[in-house]
Amino acid sequence: MVTTETRAKTLGIGEVAERTGLSVHALRFYEREGLLVGPVRRTAGGRRRYAPVDVDWLLICVKLRESGMPLADLKRFAELVRRGPGNEAERLALLDVHRRRVEEQIQALEECRSVITRKVGVYAEHLARGEAGGLWDPTA
Structure with missing residues (x-):
């Protein structure tokens, strides 16, 4: 759950869409497909909150996809990063x-x-x- 302190450091899905150029729909898709390296936090009301590191990762994903990286390869890369x-x-x-x-x-x-x-x-x-x-x- 996101506290008031963490909310100040995190971004809502609309803000992340603006910063990454991805649509809100695409951000939800990325989450469903396991393309993020960490879990997306949620407020008590269930709204997504993204950390700055999530935005940095998404910007990398955007460039990899724009350059033609297949979704399967991007999933594999994200999985490897998640493993540490x-x-x-x-x-x-x-x-x-x-x-x-x-x-x-x-x-x-x-x-x-x-x-x-x-x-x-x-x-x-x-x-x-x-x-x-x-x-x-x-x-x-």
Whole structure:
């Protein structure tokens, strides 16, 4: 239960949603799925109260999910963190696999950007010369 003293140090679900960019619904989902590293405290009335460390953890989770970490991997990572010291090598391995996956995605996006940049150059050049008619014209 949350006392008056702890309430001053904790945040409500709306405040946490604001700070993390997650919706209230997503925060409840994260809790249900076991993605938090500690239990969410509750007031006598049953309202969730989050500690600053919960917000810090959620910000990490947000970045891992935004970067494409599968939910199963995020659950595993949270489970390892909850267990405490002694499994750092396993955490590192999980994060390293994800880092490599992100690097591959970045490489693929850079290749896409290169193609787009070339096409922008072609169109800009043709438009500047007044010769844009017929570029990729499927009716020609």
